[in-house]
Amino acid sequence: xxxxxxxxxxxxxxxxxxxxxxxxxxxxxxxxxxxxxxxxxxxxxxxxxxxxxxxxxxxxxxxxxxxxxxxxxxxxxxxxxxxxxxxxxxxxxxxxxxxxxxxxxxxxxxxxxxxxxxxxxxxxxxxxxxxxxxxxxxxxxxxxxxxxxxxxxxxxxxxxxxxxxxxxxxxxxxxxxxxxxxxxxxxxxxxxxxxxxxxxxxxxxxxxxxxxxxxxxxxxxxxxxxxxxxxxxxxxxxxxxxxxxxxxxxxxxxxxxxxxxxxxxxxxxxxxxxxxxxxxxxxxxxxxxxxxxxxxxxxxxxxxxxxxxxxxxxxxxxxxxxxxxxxxxxxxxxxxxxxxxxxxxxxxxxxxxxxxxxxxxxxxxxxxxxxxxxxxxxxxxxxxxxxxxxxxxxxxxxxxxxxxxxxxxxxxx
Amino acid sequence: xxxxxxxxxxxxxxxxxxxxxxxxxxxxxxxxxxxxxxxxxxxxxxxxxxxxxxxxxxxxxxxxxxxxxxxxxxxxxxxxxxxxxxxxxxxxxxxxxxxxxxxxxxxxxxxxxxxxxxxxxxxxxxxxxxxxxxxxxxxxxxxxxxxxxxxxxxxxxxxxxxxxxxxxxxxxxxxxxxxxxxxxxxxxxxxxxxxxxxxxxxxxxxxxxxxxxxxxxxxxxxxxxxxxxxxxxxxxxxxxxxxxxxxxxxxxxxxxxxxxxxxxxxxxxxxxxxxxxxxxxxxxxxxxxxxxxxxxxxxxxxxxxxxxxxxxxxxxxxxxxxxxxxxxxxxxxxxxxxxxxxxxxxxxxxxxxxxxxxxxxxxxxxxxxxxxxxxxxxxxxxxxxxxxxxxxxxxxxxxxxxxxxxxxxxxxx
DNA sequence: AAGCTTTTTTTCGAGCTTCGAAAAAATAAT
DNA sequence: ATTATTTTTTCGAAGCTCGAAAAAAAGCTT
Numbered sequence: 001x002x003x004x005x006x007x008x009x010x011x012x013x014x015x016x017x018x019x020x021x022x023x024x025x026x027x028x029x030x031x032x033x034x035x036x037x038x039x040x041x042x043x044x045x046x047x048x049x050x051x052x053x054x055x056x057x058x059x060x061x062x063x064x065x066x067x068x069x070x071x072x073x074x075x076x077x078x079x080x081x082x083x084x085x086x087x088x089x090x091x092x093x094x095x096x097x098x099x100x101x102x103x104x105x106x107x108x109x110x111x112x113x114x115x116x117x118x119x120x121x122x123x124x125x126x127x128x129x130x131x132x133x134x135x136x137x138x139x140x141x142x143x144x145x146x147x148x149x150x151x152x153x154x155x156x157x158x159x160x161x162x163x164x165x166x167x168x169x170x171x172x173x174x175x176x177x178x179x180x181x182x183x184x185x186x187x188x189x190x191x192x193x194x195x196x197x198x199x200x201x202x203x204x205x206x207x208x209x210x211x212x213x214x215x216x217x218x219x220x221x222x223x224x225x226x227x228x229x230x231x232x233x234x235x236x237x238x239x240x241x242x243x244x245x246x247x248x249x250x251x252x253x254x255x256x257x258x259x260x261x262x263x264x265x266x267x268x269x270x271x272x273x274x275x276x277x278x279x280x281x282x283x284x285x286x287x288x289x290x291x292x293x294x295x296x297x298x299x300x301x302x303x304x305x306x307x308x309x310x311x312x313x314x315x316x317x318x319x320x321x322x323x324x325x326x327x328x329x330x331x332x333x334x335x336x337x338x339x340x341x342x343x344x345x346x347x348x349x350x351x352x353x354x355x356x357x358x359x360x361x362x363x364x365x366x367x368x369x370x371x372x373x374x375x376x377x378x379x380x381x382x383x384x385x386x387x388x389x390x391x392x393x394x395x396x397x398x399x400x401x402x403x404x405x406x407x408x409x410x411x412x413x
Numbered sequence: 414x415x416x417x418x419x420x421x422x423x424x425x426x427x428x429x430x431x432x433x434x435x436x437x438x439x440x441x442x443x444x445x446x447x448x449x450x451x452x453x454x455x456x457x458x459x460x461x462x463x464x465x466x467x468x469x470x471x472x473x474x475x476x477x478x479x480x481x482x483x484x485x486x487x488x489x490x491x492x493x494x495x496x497x498x499x500x501x502x503x504x505x506x507x508x509x510x511x512x513x514x515x516x517x518x519x520x521x522x523x524x525x526x527x528x529x530x531x532x533x534x535x536x537x538x539x540x541x542x543x544x545x546x547x548x549x550x551x552x553x554x555x556x557x558x559x560x561x562x563x564x565x566x567x568x569x570x571x572x573x574x575x576x577x578x579x580x581x582x583x584x585x586x587x588x589x590x591x592x593x594x595x596x597x598x599x600x601x602x603x604x605x606x607x608x609x610x611x612x613x614x615x616x617x618x619x620x621x622x623x624x625x626x627x628x629x630x631x632x633x634x635x636x637x638x639x640x641x642x643x644x645x646x647x648x649x650x651x652x653x654x655x656x657x658x659x660x661x662x663x664x665x666x667x668x669x670x671x672x673x674x675x676x677x678x679x680x681x682x683x684x685x686x687x688x689x690x691x692x693x694x695x696x697x698x699x700x701x702x703x704x705x706x707x708x709x710x711x712x713x714x715x716x717x718x719x720x721x722x723x724x725x726x727x728x729x730x731x732x733x734x735x736x737x738x739x740x741x742x743x744x745x746x747x748x749x750x751x752x753x754x755x756x757x758x759x760x761x762x763x764x765x766x767x768x769x770x771x772x773x774x775x776x777x778x779x780x781x782x783x784x785x786x787x788x789x790x791x792x793x794x795x796x797x798x799x800x801x802x803x804x805x806x807x808x809x810x811x812x813x814x815x816x817x818x819x820x821x822x823x824x825x826x
Numbered sequence: 827a828a829g830c831t832t833t834t835t836t837t838c839g840a841g842c843t844t845c846g847a848a849a850a851a852a853t854a855a856t
Numbered sequence: 857a858t859t860a861t862t863t864t865t866t867c868g869a870a871g872c873t874c875g876a877a878a879a880a881a882a883g884c885t886t
Contacts, residue, residue: 004430004450007842007873010418014843017417031863037417040845045865070862071852225743229649236642236745246774247739251663251731260772318664326660326736327743330638332649359673361659420844423872444834453874458836483833484881829885836879843872850865856858 011047014039016399018047019056022076023104023394024206027060029073048076056082056102056398078103082398084144085389086135086187087382088128090153091194092116092169092221092289095127096378097135100386101144102393108140117288121172128177129184136185147393149189150197150385151177154224156243157191164191168222168257190388194218196233197384198339198377199226204387209370213334217244217320218377219342221289222257223265229331245269247326249319254282267319268349270295270341276312277302292341299345313348320349321356328362328369335370339380343373424460427452429812431460432469435489436517436807437619440473442486461489469495469515469811491516495811497557498802499548499600500795501541503566504607505529505582505634505702508540509791510548513799514557515806521553530701534585541590542597549598560806562602563610563798564590567637569656570604577604581635581670603801607631609646610797611752611790612639616646617800622783626747630657630733631790632755634702635670636678642744658682660739662732667695680732681762683708683754689725690715705754712758726761733762734769741775741782748783752793756786 014037021028021036028036034044051057060075080103088097093116098109114127128151136146155167162178178189198216212231218224223245227234245265246258253262254272261283266272271286277298302309324336338346350371357369374380427450434441434449441449447457464470473488493516501510506529511522527540541564549559568580575591591602611629625644631637636658640647658678659671666675667685674696679685684699690711715722737749751759763784770782787793 004427004452004456005418005423005873006452007423010420010423010843010872014417029863039417039419041864042846042866043417043844046843049865068862069854069860071864073863227743236743243742243774246742248735248773249664251735251769251772258774260774263774322661322664323739326739329656329659330640330649330740330743356664359664360661361656361671361673361676418844420871423843427873442834454835455837455875456873459873462836481833482831482883484835486834827886831882831884833882834880837877839874839876841872841874843870845868845870847868848866850863852863853861855860 011401012399014043015047015051015401016395018044018051019078019394019398020391022057022078023390024204027075027077029075031073033076050401051398052076054398054401055079080105081143083147083393084141085386085393086132086146086149087385087389088132088149088151089194089378089381089385090116090128090151090167090169091378091381092154094378095131096382097131098382098386099135099138099141099144099146100390102390104386104390106382106386107144108135108138110135116169117171119170121170121175124170124172125175125177125180129181132181132185146187147397148389149181149185149187150389151181151189151191152194152197152381152385153177153191154194154222157193161190161192188392190392192385192388193224193226193235194377194381195224195226196235197226197382197388198337198380199228199384200233200388201380201384202337203228203231204383209335209372210337213332215334215336216380217324217336217338218340219268219338220340220377221270223269223320227331244323244327247323249323255284255286257286264319264323268316268342273312273316273342274298276315277309279308295341296344299348302345302348310348313345314352316342317349317352318356321353322360324353325357325360325362328357329360330362333362333369335372337372337374339374340377341375344375346371346373424814425812427456428460428464428814429808431457431464432491432807432811433804435470435491436803440488440490442488444486446489463814464811465489467811467814468492493518494556496560496806497554498799498806499545499559499562500798500802501545501562501564502607502791502794502798503529503541503564503580503582504791504794505567507791508544509795510544511795511799512548512551512554512557512559513803515803517799517803519795519799520557521548521551523548529582530584532583534583534588537583537585538588538590538593542594545594545598559600560810561802562594562598562600563802564594564602564604565607565610565794565798566590566604567607567635570606574603574605601805603805605798605801606637606639606648607790607794608637608639609648610639610795610801611750611793612641612797613646613801614793614797615750616641616644617796622748622785623750626745628747628749629793630737630749630751631753632681632751633753633790634683636682636733640744657736657740660736662736668697668699670699677732677736681729681755686725686729686755687711689728690722692721708754709757712761715758715761723761726758727765729755730762730765731769734766735773737766738770738773738775741770742773743775746775746777746782748785750785750787752787753790754788757788759784759786 017037021033030044034041057076058079060077080101082102084101086099095114096111099107101107153164153167154169156165158165163176166173177191181189195218202210202216214228216226225244246263248262249264250262254266256263256266270290274290275284298309302313430450434446443457443461447454470489471492473490493514495515497514499512508527509524512520514520566577566580567582569578571578576589579586590604594602608631615623615629627641629639638657659676661675662677663675667679669676669679683703687703688697711722715726
């Protein structure tokens with residue numbers, strides 16, 4: 001099971017440590033890296049000169065910080081040309097892809113609208129392959145080797161992050177996107193849940209609050225969750241974790257899109273809020289998709305005065321509060337960022353949410369639980385994908401060193 | 414944050430790896446350890462001869478396995494005299510302590526009845542100190558150095574596992590048992606939740622099913638939980654995790670011992686089953702403690718035929734099922750062992766439990782979710798404590814090597 | 827019974843890696 | 857121009873793991 005540490009693992013790990021330090025800190029000097037990693041000056045010097053020689057790091061040109069005695073520090077930065085990664089995000093009716101350089105800058109981006117619900121399985125796969133193909137051929141990538149593709153999808157992935165098992169955006173399940181794209185392009189692929197990527201992105205934004213333990217909740221047509229514990233993305237035992245939207249809020253309660261009854265989503269998803277605001281029975285078949293502007297109109301009405309709209313948002317808050325509280329009972333309270341269109345109506349949700357959470361074991365200090373909002377999910381998901389792919393390159397390719405790093409083997413197709 | 418690996422860490426980690434291999438495998442030969450750890454023969458040979466010279470390991474005397482050509486393998490085992498640890502378990506009206514040798518054998522044990530609910534704070538602390546004192550002076554420990562005390566308590570501990578923050582067994586909270594006992598005896602102490610120790614024990618029993626991901630649920634007066642994920646004990650962000658009993662089953666539902674409404678415990682705890690079986694209102698003040706034989710009588714009646722007793726167990730099953738299902742939605746399904754007096758009535762609980770879990774997202778394959786039972790919690794908790802303490806000695810003391818290992822510094826009192 | 831085969835364990839030198847100390851480099855202050 | 861200060865590199869020492877070879881300890885063969 002747990003394997004011993006060999007001698008050559010040492011260098012690999014410490015190289016990865018240096019790369020992580022540079023990726024996190026922006027442009028640290030060798031001395032700063034020494035402080036971050038706890039390794040000696042000599043070691044950092046040796047490793048960083050290797051990495052520079054291999055074209056992975058480079059010395060910073062900017063020298064704005066003067067005014068101190070002594071030899072000035074030279075900042076190290078990631079060499080943007082060292083590699084590139086591709087992010088692909090598949091969500092309801094929308095497919096977007098972006099090329100990102102090794103330093104994390106977006107080189108090019110493309111969005112395309114699809115009718116995902118009605119598209120046949122093979123057509124959907126074809127759209128994805130063509131999108132990747134176009135991005136790879138684009139001349140923004142002329143000078144870069146693409147070393148990783150991160151594919152985010154609303155839904156669940158298998159434990160090896162290779163197959164999309166299930167998704168609400170299409171009736172087709174069990175699509176092995178990793179195998180498909182690797183076969184087509186010979187570049188290693190990872191398949192991830194979109195909410196997990198939101199959490200990864202928040203972690204890299206580097207706010208103090210979002211360092212070790214926090215939660216990202218997507219409030220959209222459905223409800224999703226990404227959890228970071230101890231600074232690591234928490235993926236249950238099958239990498240499909242965070243199906244928060246289907247925790248049971250009320251046994252035998254409202255009808256959920258998933259066919260079950262009483263899920264959180266059946267109270268707090270767009271369709272649920274809409275259903276309640278319009279006065280429909282809570283077992284009415286969920287609407288397929290509700291445009292953002294219609295949701296915003298609903299929120300405006302709720303803000304204008306008491307009525308079914310306001311009550312609908314309160315019910316959503318109550319469901320979210322009890323379920324978050326139940327979750328907090330098990331994993332302990334943590335800061336939460338609400339993401340997506342629902343986050344724009346958080347003012348309507350928050351009072352009931354706080355009231356409910358205060359009545360749970362996890363809400364013992366409910367006042368001190370912090371909530372943030374982030375209306376746009378797309379950018380956050382792309383950011384998370386990019387960081388996920390880039391850290392893979394850091395740890396699994398560039399940390400190895402030697403010829404593999406400078407000219408990595410592509411997968412045999 | 415994450416710190417680099419130094420050169421001397423290497424030996425420390427690999428020594429720990431060897432000790433872990435021996436502790437898990439019983440009596441592996443050097444060759445078997447080579448296979449387990451992935452290290453070379455030379456390394457294992459060097460490390461194990463060091464450990465033998467330091468009196469931590471010894472060569473096995475038993476040589477039953479013959480009948481193979483070639484030089485026979487020599488099994489390595491933990492030297493029982495290398496050290497000892499103490500376990501202390503504090504639960505409702507009961508305090509028990511045991512001395513355990515380095516190989517894991519119980520040397521001596523003592524149980525004492527207390528009225529924990531009414532005992533003043535200082536008297537409770539005094540009882541604990543005296544219990545430890547008696548165990549340490551006992552001549553079963555004459556030849557052993559006691560290197561660690563593990564203190565398990567029903568309730569929550571702080572994130573550093575040093576203070577008991579809250580417990581249902583006494584009104585007194587915030588008792589820094591680790592500081593208190595370390596000051597008195599100069600031996601490092603850890604404070605842990607009892608259900609977490611149950612989970613640790615199951616992990617060490619070594620069934621295949623209880624290796625990487627599983628859950629232990631205590632069904633007793635209260636409901637507790639210990640979770641193992643990826644082979645590691647999962648303690649939320651504050652080490653007080655697993656407050657499963659206070660997940661909300663039904664908003665504004667039955668009155669819980671904790672004062673809130675609708676917790677799982679308010680349906681599935683002993684007092685809740687008793688309350689429902691006796692036909693009391695679900696908001697009736699919870700009974701203080703219900704003797705085991707009375708619960709068993711209740712279960713007998715429920716087995717005899719339909720009636721309020723049977724319904725009470727069904728309600729317990731429903732509450733447990735929905736809540737487990739909700740939890741599974743977030744951490745994915747895992748095998749569960751039910752422990753304690755409630756587990757003896759699992760036949761009464763299971764049907765409703767499976768029905769409820771099948772209606773949740775986590776119960777998608779509810780038939781394949783496996784349940785086991787284990788009626789006696791005390792032994793399991795002690796076992797977990799012992800293993801927790803012993804692995805601490807392995808990793809934090811004996812793995813260091815040098816003079817520290819053979820004559821470790823006790824804490825300065 | 828002596829020699830041969832097989833398997834486990836130890837020994838030994840080579841090759842890395844990290845570390846500390848000292849040297850070199852680069853700048854501000856005097 | 858010289859000195860002080862800080863960063864970075866260089867260099868030798870020490871430690872660890874590894875592979876190959878040797879040693880050890882049995883069963884098997886003739």
